[in-house]
Each structure stands twice: as C-alpha cells, then as structure tokens.
Amino acid sequence: MSGQGVVYVVDDDADLADSLARLLRRQGHAAASFHDVDGLLRAYSADAAVCVVTDVMMADTTGFELAGRVRALDPACALLFITAWPRTADAVDAVRQYGGLDYLEKPIEEARLLRSVAEGLVWSANRRRIEKRTRTLTARERQVLGLIAMGKSNKLIAAELGLSPKTVEDHRAAINTKTGASGLADLVEIGRAFDLA
C-alpha cells in the first residue's frame, strides 16, 4: 500500500488529528496531520495528497470550505469527512455537492474509515489516470466527450452544440486519439468522470 501517495488528516483537535494519522501509518499509509486549513494548503502545494480526511466543524472554517479549496487545487484528491455533529443534510451535501466519498460520525468506526481510505486511494489513482489521458483535450472536445458519455448519438450532439455532424465526428476522432480509448465503453467511463468534478 505504501508508495501510493500521502493521506492528510485535518482536525482542529490536535490530539485527534495525530491519532488518526498514526492509525493510518500503522496500516501502511503515508499520513500527516494538520490542525488548521492554512497548514494543510501550504503542505498541499508542496506535496499533493491522494486523500484528505477532514473534520467538518472547525474553529475557523468548515471542512466543506476546505474541500472546495482542495478541489480547486486538485480534482483528483479523494475527500472524506468526519464530524462530531452529524446531520443528515450535511451528509447528503458532503457527497453530492462537495464530492466526498464518505461522511463518518465520531467516535469513528476504525474499520469503516480504513475501508473508505482504501476506496479513496483507488478512486484517486483512477482519476489521475483519466486526467492524464484527457489533459490534452480542448474545451470543445471535453464537451463532446461529456455528451458521448451520456449515450447521445452524433446527430444529437451536433444539434445540442450547434455544430455540423461532420465536426462532431472530427472531434470524436481527435478524442479517441488523444485519450487512447479502446472503445465506446472506455470513452463513457472517461466522460463520466467529469461529472464528479
């Protein structure tokens, strides 16, 4: 599991952040703990993480705000939220709006946390692969890819984007080349990934 990237833990309760980091290290992850948002962001610029575990209610900022800023820096970082004041609305927002993978209540179920971190690592690796493949796509090409992933035919795509079907076909060819996609299924998987951003 090591060598797969670092996990950052953020909680304004220093003891708790350290405890969680040590727990993750015992499981073989590289982990570091932070007690405030600024500390995390500084470290992040130097060394991007594959996963960030953050408390929701902190003194200066909320974990959701932090998530937004991390996402802006790095869309491929998995996000996990932990909280001492769980609310259903927050849990839904965490996953749908802030791109979180899980929302855990304190006291934390260790097993669930470790499972989610492992999931996060896989997700993050996947995302990076996809990002690498789509890095060279232009904005228009990304649009087309998104619509392909929705299962729309060339004609529909052309109609929606106000292009000629031929242009759409050209874009499609370019996409296939740039991403090295092995077929429609592959294209769909790549296109779907954009929805999670």
Next chain:
Amino acid sequence: MKLYSGRDVLSGCGMNPTDPVTRQRGFTLLLIALAYGGAFIVLHSLAARWGQGLIYSLWFPIAGIRFALLWRYGAKLSLLLAVTELAVHGLLGNLAKPPLPLLLFSASVIFPPMAYGLAIGLVRRISARANETFGMPPLSVAVAMAVAPMAAALSSLPWAYFDQRATQLRSVIDALAAIIMFCVGDLLGVLLIAPPLFWILRLAEGKRSGKPRSFPARRTAEAAGLVILAITIAWVAWLAGMGLRLEPMLLCAVWIGLRMGSAAAWSTVAGVAAFVLFLTPAGLSPSDRIDLHMLVACIAVAGYLAGGYADAQVDWSHEVARRDRLLFQADRLKTLRAMSVAVIHEISQPLTTLAIEARHLATMSHEEVLDREELKRAAALVERKSESLSDLVRRLRRFGSATSSTPSTIDVQGLVTDAVLVVQPEAAVANVRIETQVTPTLSVTGQHVELQQALVNLLRNAITADAGGHIHVRARADRDKIFVEVVDSGKGVPSPSSGMGIGLMIARAIVDSHSGRLELDRSHAPGALYRMTLPAEAGQ
C-alpha cells in the same frame, strides 16, 4: 378521693404503659409533674398578693407555666397537670372538706387546666389546616395565648358560685366582671411567663430556632428611641396630673413587635408589666389595679400578636427561599437535559481519540516486541482524554447538584469560565463564538451553582437568539458593585426556541436572592446586553 396511678395517667394520655420508650416518656412526665407541682406551690402564694379582695388574682403566673407545658408537650398533658394541681392542693390541706364541697372544689381546680388543653388543641388543629402566615407557629401560638385564658375563665366561673366567693357574685354584671378579671390575670401570666419558658426549653434542646434574631444596630436604636419616647410621654402625662397613662407603651409594644418580632415585644411588655406589678404602690384600690392590669394585658396581647405575626412572616419567607432553592435546582436539571444532545456530541470528540488509542494499546499488548515510544504516546493520550471526559462529567454533575446550605465566596473569573464551559457544546452546535473579558480577583458571596445557572441561562438565551454570531461576556467592578454582562452581536440568526422564557425569570430570581439586579440594556443594538449587578464581597 381517687388517686390516679401513673398507668392510668399514661393511658389517659393515649400511650401504652408497657412499651420501654413509653416508660422513659413516663419518667419524663413524672419529672414534669414534680416540677410543675413545685412551681405551683411557690407561685400560688405569690399570686395571692394580687388577688386580695378580689374574686380572682390579677396575675396568675401558673397559667404561663401551664400554657408553656401544654403547648410544648401536647394538649393531652392537661390531665396530668390538673391532677398535679389537685395533689398540691391536697398537700396544702385544702382538700379537707366534706364530700360535696370537695367535689366542687376539685372540679374548680381541674377544669381550668383542661380548658387550656382544649383551647390549645383546637387552635393547633385549625392552624394545621391553614397554611401561609396563619399556620406558622409564631402566630398560632400568639392566638392560642389569647384564646386559652378565655376558655379557662368560662370553665372556672360556674364553680365560683359554689364556694365562699359566691358572695361577690350577686348579679350577672359581677359574673362578667369576674370572667374579665380571670382573663386579665391569666393573660398576664401566660404572656409574661410562657414566652421565656419556650425559649429556655428550646435552647435546652439545642434547637437553632431558640436563638434570638439579630438586628442591625439601626433597628435596635430605633426601638430604644421609641421606648424612651413613650416613657417620656407617660411621664409628662403624669406630671400634668393625668395619672398613670400606659397607652404610649401600647403603641410602642405593637410597633416593636411588628419590626422586631415576638422576643422584642415580650421584652417591652415585660418591662411595662414589671413596672405595674412590682413598682406601683401596694395600696392601690382594687378598681385602679384592675384598670392597670387590664391595660397591661391589652398591651401584652397586642404586642405579642404583632410580634407573632412578624415572626411568622420571617418564617414564611425562609420557607419560600427554601422552595426557591429547589426550584432553581429543578431548572438546572431541566437545562442539563435540554443540553444533553449537544453534550453527547461533545463527548464523542475525546472519545474518538480514546477509542483509537485504546484499541492500539490492545493490539500492541499481543505483540512480541513493544515499541516503547508508541506505548508511551498511546497511554498518555488515553489518560488525557479520559481526564477530559471525566472533567466534563464532573462539571455537568456539579451543575445539576443541590445548593449547599451556606453561601460561600465565589471567584467571578472561575464562575464565568465554568458557565461558558457548560454551554460550550450548545454554542458549538449553533456555531456561536463566546469571548470572555473578566477582571481577575473579583469575588462575590453566594451560591456558586446558582449564579452559574443564572449566567448559563443568559448565555443560552443569547445563543438561541444569535446563531452563527458572537457573544461577549464581561465582568468588571465599580467600587462596591460587580457587573457581569452578556452581550450578543445581534448579527446571527434567531433559532426557533422551544423554551418558555422561564430561563430569564429564573436568572432574575437568582440574582434577586443574591441582593443583585438583572437588567436589559438596549443601547447596544442590534445585540442585547444583559447586565447582572451584584454586591462585591465585603472587604475588597
């Protein structure tokens, strides 16, 4: 003459003669009987001095002892007292009579004590059903003191027709006058002798209520001044040829009774009575003496009723204060329950770390090689988190506890810190920041838990009104007053509050009971500023 055995007396008093506790009681009763008998012998001859030429004595101290014993030890004792009196008469040789006069004489001896018992029992029964001021002992005893002599007078008069005093009862007017004389003599006896007897008995039993109330010097001076004024007026009247006028002393006794209670009233009355009983010339005509004694009896009744009423008021206010303490504790428990959800969340924080480290320790304990550093770290965290959880529990438990029986010195800084800690979970949930600014080394006297509760109620109100906002708590001193202020920023959002506004009422009641004031200062709009003003602890 039938002699009653001890057993019969006990049974007559409603007790089982064979029970060992009863036997001890029986011994006490015997003691009482002997003491009473002795006092009777002494005081009976003394009373004769004020009964010369009259059908009844105008001062009957025995009545006072009778009353005190019956009120203290129960109306059923009256049979024992009656029998004792009869026995004493027997010792004095008054029972050497032919059968019919003997019977009548015995009846005239027995009936007054029994009448006392009856009156006392009745007043007791009525006041037991009443509550408020009338039911309180000081007033009901004052009423009994006025009523019992009248009952005894009515029960004694019929027998006077049958002995040598009948010559003085030629008409109905004489009979009524005789009743009045009996009342006067008994009232004076009861009102002068019974109160000090009560206090002696209570002190002997070591009860706290036996100690007299203490008054500020100003009030004692006021009373003394009034007495001097009244005496001066009476003296001026004497000089002006109006005779011995005791009316100013009546007003004086009533005022002192209302202001200082029955003990002070008794002192005033005793002074007047001593003057009238012992310092007036012995050659006073019977009608003059009746005049004086009646007036003194009125003064005594009025003063003692006033004092009894004042005492009952004081007792009642203590009772109300005691209920207040219970009410405040109930409110604290209600607050704890309302906060419980937030507290549960607060607990989950240290518990998370505690659980992880404890698990880690458990896993480590199975390993062959122990990583010393890790062991130390994990153990230290377990200890620290357990300590903080214990602190939380202790803090909350102390908040819900009953008040101590005596007020103590409270450090204001500690008070504010404790209050803020208690509401911290709820503040966190509502996303409210609390800042404190407390001048150190301020202290007040009172109940820590209650003042903390007042502050907690104010803070909770502010949190509810200002979710997402900012609260300031300030404490400062200004000469002999201490101000504790809770200000919310007014910029937050009011949460829908489920409370009934009782928190503020309770806070005000608590601050009032600590001789302080709670007020709302609207000059800090849009936020609300609540200011508690408390007297600083003396000697700061």
